[in-house]
Amino acid sequence: MTVLDVKNLRTVFKTRQGEIHAVNSVSFDLKPGELLGVVGESGSGKSVTMMSLIGLVPSPPAIVDGGYVNFDGQDLLRTDQDRLRGVRGAKIGFIFQDPMTSLNPVFSIGFQLSEPLRNHMGMNKTAARKRAAELLDLVGIPDAARRLSDFPHQFSGGMRQRVMIAMALACDPKVLIADEPTTALDVTIQAQILELVKELRNKLGMAIIWITHDLGVIAGIADRVMVMYGGQVVEQAPVRELFENPQHPYTRALLQTIPSVRGTRTDKLRVIEGQPPILYAEPSACSFRDRCTHAFERCGIENPLRKTLTSGHDVACFWDPATGEARHD
Amino acid sequence: MTEATAKPLVQVRGLKMHFPIHAGLFQRHVGDVKAVDDISLDILEGETLGLVGESGCGKSTAGRSVLRLYDITDGSIIIDGTDISSVDQDSLRGFRPRMQMIFQDPQASLNPRMTLADIIGEPLDEHERLSKGQRLGRIYELMDAVGLNREFANRYPHEFSGGQRQRIGIARALALNPKFIVCDEPIAALDVSIQAQVVNLLEDLQKQFGLTYLFISHDLSMIRHIATRVAVMYLGKIVELAPRDALYAEPKHPYTQALLSAVPEPDPAREADRKHIILTGDVPSPSNPPDGCNFCTRCPKVMDICRRIEPVFQELDPGRYAACHLFDTKNTTAEPTAGTRT
Numbered sequence: 001m002t003v004l005d006v007k008n009l010r011t012v013f014k015t016r017q018g019e020i021h022a023v024n025s026v027s028f029d030l031k032p033g034e035l036l037g038v039v040g041e042s043g044s045g046k047s048v049t050m051m052s053l054i055g056l057v058p059s060p061p062a063i064v065d066g067g068y069v070n071f072d073g074q075d076l077l078r079t080d081q082d083r084l085r086g087v088r089g090a091k092i093g094f095i096f097q098d099p100m101t102s103l104n105p106v107f108s109i110g111f112q113l114s115e116p117l118r119n120h121m122g123m124n125k126t127a128a129r130k131r132a133a134e135l136l137d138l139v140g141i142p143d144a145a146r147r148l149s150d151f152p153h154q155f156s157g158g159m160r161q162r163v164m165i166a167m168a169l170a171c172d173p174k175v176l177i178a179d180e181p182t183t184a185l186d187v188t189i190q191a192q193i194l195e196l197v198k199e200l201r202n203k204l205g206m207a208i209i210w211i212t213h214d215l216g217v218i219a220g221i222a223d224r225v226m227v228m229y230g231g232q233v234v235e236q237a238p239v240r241e242l243f244e245n246p247q248h249p250y251t252r253a254l255l256q257t258i259p260s261v262r263g264t265r266t267d268k269l270r271v272i273e274g275q276p277p278i279l280y281a282e283p284s285a286c287s288f289r290d291r292c293t294h295a296f297e298r299c300g301i302e303n304p305l306r307k308t309l310t311s312g313h314d315v316a317c318f319w320d321p322a323t324g325e326a327r328h329d
Numbered sequence: 330m331t332e333a334t335a336k337p338l339v340q341v342r343g344l345k346m347h348f349p350i351h352a353g354l355f356q357r358h359v360g361d362v363k364a365v366d367d368i369s370l371d372i373l374e375g376e377t378l379g380l381v382g383e384s385g386c387g388k389s390t391a392g393r394s395v396l397r398l399y400d401i402t403d404g405s406i407i408i409d410g411t412d413i414s415s416v417d418q419d420s421l422r423g424f425r426p427r428m429q430m431i432f433q434d435p436q437a438s439l440n441p442r443m444t445l446a447d448i449i450g451e452p453l454d455e456h457e458r459l460s461k462g463q464r465l466g467r468i469y470e471l472m473d474a475v476g477l478n479r480e481f482a483n484r485y486p487h488e489f490s491g492g493q494r495q496r497i498g499i500a501r502a503l504a505l506n507p508k509f510i511v512c513d514e515p516i517a518a519l520d521v522s523i524q525a526q527v528v529n530l531l532e533d534l535q536k537q538f539g540l541t542y543l544f545i546s547h548d549l550s551m552i553r554h555i556a557t558r559v560a561v562m563y564l565g566k567i568v569e570l571a572p573r574d575a576l577y578a579e580p581k582h583p584y585t586q587a588l589l590s591a592v593p594e595p596d597p598a599r600e601a602d603r604k605h606i607i608l609t610g611d612v613p614s615p616s617n618p619p620d621g622c623n624f625c626t627r628c629p630k631v632m633d634i635c636r637r638i639e640p641v642f643q644e645l646d647p648g649r650y651a652a653c654h655l656f657d658t659k660n661t662t663a664e665p666t667a668g669t670r671t
Contacts, residue, residue: 041522187383187547191607244598260596272522276522
C-alpha cells in the first residue's frame with residue numbers, strides 16, 4: 001500500500017549549452033504516514049525530482065519525459081493542467097525553502113491562507129477565514145485570529161515558515177513535500193520547526209517527503225532516507241540502517257565529512273575531492289567515479305543499477321564495503 | 330586573556346557599533362540599531378577565535394568593525410600594537426595589508442569583469458611596487474598556495490564553482506602577507522563536501538603562514554572543528570567566551586546551552602534519546618532590546634533580576650567568561666575582567 005509511487009522519472013533541461021539530464025530514472029514510493037528524507041548536494045536533482053512529480057518545473061526548458069507517477073489512482077505525468085491544479089495544494093502540499101520570497105508581500109496572511117481553502121475546498125469567505133485562524137493556531141502562532149490581517153513583513157522568518165506550513169496543510173493533504181524548509185532558518189528556530197513537524201505528523205498522519213542537505217536533520221525526523229547524486233538515487237535505506245551501515249561510497253564519505261558538536265572531534269576533516277558532475281548526457285557510467293576512492297574499471301563503463309541488499313535497503317554501486325572488493329551480482 | 334604566554338594580536342575593548350534610524354518627514358534621528366553593543370575580546374597570535382550566533386546577532390558587524398570597515402561608535406581596537414579605533418580611513422590604508430577579510434558570498438565579492446590574475450593582483454597594485462614579472466610570479470605563488478591551477482589565471486569568476494571562487498577570495502586576502510584575517514561565514518554558501526575542502530585549506534594556510542583568524546559562522550559544528558576559542562553572541566553582546574573544548578563539553582550560559590542543544594545530531598540512535606531545549610519566541614529587535622539581560626525574553630532559567638539589571642561579563646574560571654546572573658553569587662567579589670572597560 002503506497003500513497004505515491006514513482007517509476008523511472010526522467011527530467012531533461014534543454015539549454016543553449018546542450019541537454020542537462022537533471023533526473024535520471026528515479027524510482028521510489030511513499031507509504032501512508034511515512035517521512036521520507038531526501039539528501040543530496042545542490043545539483044543532485046533532489047528538488048527537480050519533486051517539482052517534476054507535480055508539474056512545477058517550467059517547460060520549456062524542462063521536459064519530463066518518461067516513467068510514471070502514480071498518485072491516488074492517476075498518473076500525474078499524464079494528467080492535464082486543470083486536474084493537476086486540483087491535486088497541487090489540495091492533495092499534495094508543498095513547502096518551499098525560502099519563506100521570505102514564497103509569500104506575496106502585498107496580500108495579508110489571512111487572504112493568502114484562505115486562498116487554497118476557497119479554491120480547493122469551496123469554502124466561503126467567512127468559513128475560510130475561520131479555518132485559516134485554526135491553521136495558524138495549529139502551527140503555534142499566538143493570537144492567531146488577530147494576526148490574520150497582518151502582512152508577511154510583520155512576521156519573523158520562523159513565523160513565516162510556520163505560515164507556509166499552515167498553508168501547505170490547509171486542505172488536509174495526503175502528501176506534504178518540504179523542500180529544505182529549515183535551511184534558511186537559524187538553528188534555534190529550526191529546532192522549533194522540526195518539533196512542530198513531528199507533532200503535526202502524529203496529529204494529522206500525512207506522508208512527508210523532506211528534502212535537505214543536512215544529515216543531522218534527517219537523523220532526527222526521517223523514517224527512511226534516499227541519497228541522491230548526479231540525478232540518481234544511489235542509496236536508500238531505513239534511517240538507522242543508513243547511518244549505521246552505509247553502503248555507497250558517497251554516503252559513507254558524506255557521513256565522514258560532517259563535523260559534529262558532540263562526540264569526538266577529528267583533527268582533519270575528511271574531504272570528498274572534486275566537484276559534483278553536470279550531466280550533459282544520460283549517464284553511461286557511475287557519476288561518482290571521479291570522486292570515489294574505490295572506483296575500478298567497471299565503474300567507468302557501466303552505470304550501476306540499484307540492487308536490493310536487505311529488505312528496504314538498496315544501493316547503486318559495484319563495490320562492497322564489507323569485503324572491500326567488487327560486489328557479486 | 331587566557332594564557333599569559335600567548336600574546337594578544339588583537340585587543341578589542343568596549344566596541345560599539347550603532348546604526349542610526351532616521352524617520353519622518355525631516356528624517357530625524359529616532360533611535361539606534363545596536364548591532365554591536367559593548368563587546369570586549371582578545372585574539373591571541375596564531376589562534377582561531379570562533380564567533381558564533383544566529384542571524385542578526387551582530388557577528389558580521391562585529392567582524393567588519395574590528396577591521397574598521399565601519400566608523401565605530403565607541404570602543405578601542407588595537408591590532409598588532411597599533412590603535413586603529415580612531416584613525417581616519419585614509420591613514421588606515423597603510424594598515425590594511427596586515428589585516429584582511431574573506432567574505433561569505435564568493436559570487437558577490439569578486440568583480441565579474443576582472444580576470445582571476447587581476448583580482449588576486451589588485452591588492453599588489455594598490456600596496457606594493459612590483460615589476461610585471463614579479464607580480465605574475467607572486468600571483469602564481471598565491472594560486473599554488475590555495476590549490477588553483479595556474480592555467481586559470483586569465484579566466485573570469487563565472488567560470489568557477491563556488492568552492493573555487495572561495496579559493497580566489499582566499500588568495501586575494503593572502504596577497505599582502507596579512508597577520509590577521511577575518512573570515513566572515515566563508516563556507517556558508519558552499520555544499521557540505523566542498524565546505525570541508527575550504528576549511529582544511531584555511532587550516533593548512535594558518536600553519537604555513539602563521540595566520541590569526543577571527544572565524545565568524547553560525548555553524549556550531551564547523552566552529553568546533555576550526556576554532557581554538559569560541560565567543561557566543563546574542564543580540565549585539567558576547568554572552569559567553571571560552572576555550573573550545575570547555576564550551577562544547579559544558580556550556581555555562583543558558584543561551585549557549587540552548588544553541589548547542591538545537592544542533593541536530595547526525596546519528597539517529599543518539600538523536601532519539603537526546604533531550605532538546607526548545608527556545609520559545611524570536612530574537613528581539615536590536616533597535617529595542619529588552620531591559621536587563623538581552624536574553625531574558627527567551628531564557629528558560631529567567632529570574633526576576635534578569636529583567637531589571639544587565640549581567641556583567643565576568644570570568645568564571647580561568648579563561649571562561651559569561652554574562653549571566655546565574656553565576657552572580659559565586660563571583661560577587663570578582664576582580665574587574667575583560668567585560669569592563671579598562
